[in-house]
Amino acid sequence: EDHKSDDVKTIENWIPDDGSGKVKVYRVEHDTLVRVSTRAHGIFFSRESYVIRYRLKGDDDLYIIYIWQVSTNGMYTYNI
16 A cells, blocks of 8 residues: 655655746844845855745745754744
8 A cells, every 4th residue: 555645745846946046145143134145155154044035937926935043042033
């Protein structure tokens, strides 16, 4: 008997486009998002928190937001 659920999807089935959309990366400084230069995309420091905004290609209103948060005793709330 096949125990796989029809609801289980592979990452290839989940990704909504080919990855060629636009990316903006922000570093969190206190309560402010500071834009990271394109040259520094993909470089993350362990004591910094980041917000990555990916806009799907061809859709100005559809974004995926990723958050890279350092481990802290407190929680951050992001107003995006």
